[in-house]
Amino acid sequence: MTEGVKHIIAVASGKGGVGKSTVTANLALAMAAQGMRVGVLDADIYGPSQAQMFDVPSDQKPKSDDGQTFDPVTAKGVQLMSMAFLVDQKTPMIWRGPMASGAFQQLLNQSRWDNLDYLFIDMPPGTGDIQLTMAQKVEVSGAVIVTTPQDIALLDAKRGIEMFRQVKVPVLGVVENMSLHTCSQCGHSEPIFGEGGGERIAKEYQTELLGQLPLALSIREQMDKGHPSVEVDPEGPVAQVFAKIAQKIRSEMDNKEETSGPSISFSD
Ligand SMILES: Nc1ncnc2c1ncn2[C@@H]1O[C@H](COP(=O)(O)OP(=O)(O)OP(=O)(O)O)[C@@H](O)[C@H]1O
Numbered sequence: 035m036t037e038g039v040k041h042i043i044a045v046a047s048g049k050g051g052v053g054k055s056t057v058t059a060n061l062a063l064a065m066a067a068q069g070m071r072v073g074v075l076d077a078d079i080y081g082p083s084q085a086q087m088f089d090v091p092s093d094q095k096p097k098s099d100d101g102q103t104f105d106p107v108t109a110k111g112v113q114l115m116s117m118a119f120l121v122d123q124k125t126p127m128i129w130r131g132p133m134a135s136g137a138f139q140q141l142l143n144q145s146r147w148d149n150l151d152y153l154f155i156d157m158p159p160g161t162g163d164i165q166l167t168m169a170q171k172v173e174v175s176g177a178v179i180v181t182t183p184q185d186i187a188l189l190d191a192k193r194g195i196e197m198f199r200q201v202k203v204p205v206l207g208v209v210e211n212m213s214l215h216t217c218s219q220c221g222h223s224e225p226i227f228g229e230g231g232g233e234r235i236a237k238e239y240q241t242e243l244l245g246q247l248p249l250a251l252s253i254r255e256q257m258d259k260g261h262p263s264v265e266v267d268p269e270g271p272v273a274q275v276f277a278k279i280a281q282k283i284r285s286e287m288d289n290k291e292e293t294s295g296p297s298i299s300f301s302d
Pocket of ligand 1: 050051056258
């Protein structure tokens with residue numbers, strides 16, 4: 035097990051741009067608001083965005099006293115490590131598989147996580163070799179799959195679920211993002227990307243629809259400014275969805291702890 039961390043939760047999506055990083059940041063803050071000690075590891079090598087979402091100044095980097103380990107950056111009460119801390123933001127990241135998983139392991143294991151209940155990993159989008167290796171390298175307690183409701187995203191989300199099953203990581207459920215759009219002018223709501231997709235996929239794979247989030251201008255605007263919705267409006271409808279998802283994950287992990295009992299493990 036990664037030192038200093040109780041539960042590792044991977045947040046993944048089969049397809050890019052569905053809001054995986056947005057969900058990770060808000061979920062982490064919702065979990066922290068429930069009194070949990072929370073960390074975020076931004077492993078999205080193609081577009082690490084957590085530092086921006088947590089409003090970390092670009093010159094702030096994790097400190098290392100011994101040249102071997104790093105102290106994560108603390109922002110909004112959350113311990114944060116990111117691939118972006120290792121490389122220049124403007125450098126295009128062309129990673130080969132072994133390089134990416136090496137850097138990922140280094141970030142995970144050489145970080146001095148301070149007594150975390152939950153560490154959320156913002157995974158790179160997709161289900162290729164890099165994602166598979168990452169999922170295998172870490173003792174992930176559960177995975178959350180983020181999808182939008184349209185067919186193409188759902189197809190990719192299915193691949194995501196199958197990937198985690200292949201490496202024996204329990205899929206905790208699906209978060210359907212950008213479900214319904216409510217016009218900020220007239221208040222009319224419509225399902226731009228279709229309806230019922232998250233529900234269908236959850237049923238098909240005997241997992242849970244953890245929550246549905248609207249497609250809302252405010253979510254995008256708040257995020258771009260480095261202030262996720264859960265921080266800006268902690269009692270609002272979006273924050274409530276995240277609070278429920280956090281609750282569900284916690285009770286799932288509590289159950290797991292109760293049923294697993296004492297175990298003996300051997301390692302070399
Ligand atoms: N529910 C939402 N309503 C409106 N905008 C959203 C919503 N969710 C995410 N966005 C916006 O969509 C864009 C993509 O979101 P985000 O970066 O979280 O996606 P991602 O799946 O992590 O993408 P990537 O593939 O780059 O990792 C961002 O500008 C974000 O603010």
